[in-house]
Amino acid sequence: MNAFIDGEADAYAKRNARGPEIEPWFKGLLQTIDFHSVVDLGCGVAEHRLVVAHSVSGCRTLGVEAASGEDHVTPRQTMLFGRDIETFDIPECDLVMFSYILHWLPEAHEVLQRAMKVSKYILINDFFPDDPIDNPYAHCEGVVTRKRRYGMYCADAGWVRHIAVSYRYHNNPDDEPCQCEIWRKP
Numbered sequence: 001m002n003a004f005i006d007g008e009a010d011a012y013a014k015r016n017a018r019g020p021e022i023e024p025w026f027k028g029l030l031q032t033i034d035f036h037s038v039v040d041l042g043c044g045v046a047e048h049r050l051v052v053a054h055s056v057s058g059c060r061t062l063g064v065e066a067a068s069g070e071d072h073v074t075p076r077q078t079m080l081f082g083r084d085i086e087t088f089d090i091p092e093c094d095l096v097m098f099s100y101i102l103h104w105l106p107e108a109h110e111v112l113q114r115a116m117k118v119s120k121y122i123l124i125n126d127f128f129p130d131d132p133i134d135n136p137y138a139h140c141e142g143v144v145t146r147k148r149r150y151g152m153y154c155a156d157a158g159w160v161r162h163i164a165v166s167y168r169y170h171n172n173p174d175d176e177p178c179q180c181e182i183w184r185k186p
């Protein structure tokens with residue numbers, strides 16, 4: 001059972017209807033790599049990061065999202081709604097993006113391993129705590145968020161960290177530390 005597939009994704013989309021605010025440096029990070037296709041796993045219904053990626057390289061784009069997308073006006077990028085990342089067969093592509101999604105996935109390590117088999121670059125944008133933190137998720141009983149430095153799984157597989165930006169959530173110095181990293185196949 002996955003709480004997001006079972007309704008929380010639509011509830012989340014309603015609570016966050018405007019979509020994420022894209023960090024001012026996000027586009028610049030993508031401009032440092034050569035990519036022609038991107039898969040954004042857990043992209044949200046607003047698909048903002050795919051729009052940025054497309055603006056950088058004119059790449060083919062695919063978004064995968066648990067929400068049904070029923071409130072979504074015509075998607076600009078190719079979107080698969082109602083899909084669970086943990087069972088999704090990731091197609092071959094240059095770049096797989098994981099932005100604020102790995103901490104939701106109980107099988108994050110396994111999903112990352114599959115992504116590394118089919119891509120040249122992995123983007124991980126997420127919380128970046130010194131030590132792993134597990135927190136109950138306020139909106140769903142029994143659901144836990146697992147904040148960790150997920151790039152360690154890329155490093156363990158011999159991947160090379162191409163670039164990284166450290167920042168604070170919502171740009172507030174009191175907020176949690178976060179990091180956006182792009183990893184490259186060796």
Ligand SMILES: C[S@@+](CC[C@H](N)C(=O)[O-])C[C@H]1O[C@@H](n2cnc3c(N)ncnc32)[C@H](O)[C@@H]1O
Pocket residue numbers: 002004005008009010012020041042043044045049064065066067083084085086098099100101104
């Ligand atoms: C915190 S949002 C991040 C959205 C966007 N990637 C960003 O950078 O802001 C997490 C998204 O992942 C989706 N999600 C959570 N678990 C999922 C799963 N197992 N399969 C597909 N999508 C999932 C949620 O519905 C939500 O839209």
